[in-house]
Amino acid sequence: MFIKQLYTGCLSEAAYYIESEGEAAIIDPLRDIDAYTALAKERGASIKYIFETHFHADFVSGHLDLAKATGAPIVYGPKTETNFPIHKAEDGEKFRLGESTIEVLHTPGHTVESSCYLVRSADGKPEALFTGDTLFVGDVGRPDLSSGNLSREELASMLYDSLHxxxxxxxxxxxxxPAHGPGSSCGKNLGPSTFSTLGQEKETNYALKEQTREEFVKAVTDGLDAPPSYFSINARINKEGYESLEGVLEAGMQPLNIASLKELIDNGAILLDTRKPESFVLGFVPGSIGIGLNGRFAEWAGSLLPFDKPIVLVTAPGEERKA
Incomplete structure (x- = not known):
């Protein structure tokens, strides 16, 4: 079994490439799928499954584009409803990957459809658990991001049952x-590492210590900051679907002349300058917003910019596609 964590620091997000006997699966892919397809090609493997642990709120998933590129099915756990074709797995359902088996563990609490994926070796020994936002290093997923009518207390109670x-x-x-490391807003205070062991978490994770259901619910719901404004929008996009990334790039990678730029600004477009701060302060188009590509660009842009207005990008040469 080969496992590679593909970690994106600016989002504190971990996607995973797992492979056995030339068959690969991707867990929680990001929007840009090139890293996954390139790794599979490099290793001479074919991507057989795309596993999603839940509807992500902090980024738009690459599940649809990756399924289109590979023909692999998108697998979600129970209680999942989407506007596009998926394989809705049953709790305990097993998927063969080479000599290994991937077992679905439905673990509602962070969201109602949240599921973990347990990888077993050929002899049935548990090797790895991909926990999504159910269990982090030092923390658990916040129970206040689910759509529907469930309260955070009801979801926290479900999470208690899932963990136990x-x-x-x-x-x-x-x-x-887990799907996230330190800095993510999907938990209250994630630990410094991006993976752990279950034994270590039992010793150090406040949410796994021996406690009553009432004590657990209080512990995981106290002190939650309001989630970023874009979380609900991302979750909806991941549930309903989206235009392909190539389509977005084709439409967005169009250079503008001064007249076109002025017309867009006059019609309410946002001018987003993604150059480094030290370049921005030396000169910028009046009215533009500066959010540099370095650091946590996506989070700041998602938090500060509205979603109902066109955006014009100002970038350093060669960084248009990245922006």
Whole structure:
């Protein structure tokens, strides 16, 4: 079994490439799928499955584009409803990947459809658990991001059951691979590492210590900041679908002349300058907003900019596509 964590620091997001005997699966892919298809090609493997742990709120997933590029099915856990074709797995359903098996563990609490994926070796030994936003290093997923009528307390109670019935009984040496690391807003205070073991989490994670359901619910719901404004929009996009990334790039990578720029600004477009701050302060188009591509660009842009206005990008030469 080959496992590679593909970590994107500016989003504190971890996607995963797992492979056995030339068959690969991608867990929680980001919007840009090139890293996954390139790795599979490099290793001479074919992508057989795309597993999603839940409807992500902090980024737009690459599930649709990756499915189109590879023909692999998109797999979600129970209680999932989408506007596009998926394989809605049952709790406990198993998927063969080479000599390994991937088992679906439905773990509602962060969201109602949240599921973890347990990888077993050919002899049935648990090797790795991909926990999505159910269990982080030092934390658990916040229970206030679900759509529907469930309160955070109701979801936290569901999370308590998920952890105690599905995860805590697993072996202590099991490697835990979460979907996020430090800096993510999907939990309250994630630890400094991007993976752990279940035994380590039992010793150090406040949410896994011995406590009553009431104590757990209070612990995971106290002190939650308001989620970023774009979270609900991203979750909806991931559920309903989107235009392909290539289509977005084709439409967006069109240079503008001064007359076209002025017309767009007059009609309410946002001028987003993505150059480095030290370049921005030396001169910028009046009225533009400066958010440099370095650092946590996507989070700042998502938090500060409205979603109902066109955006004109100002970039350093060669960074148009990245922006």
């Amino acid at each position: 019935s599905k995860i805590l009984p697993l072996p202590n040496d099991l490697v835990v691979y």
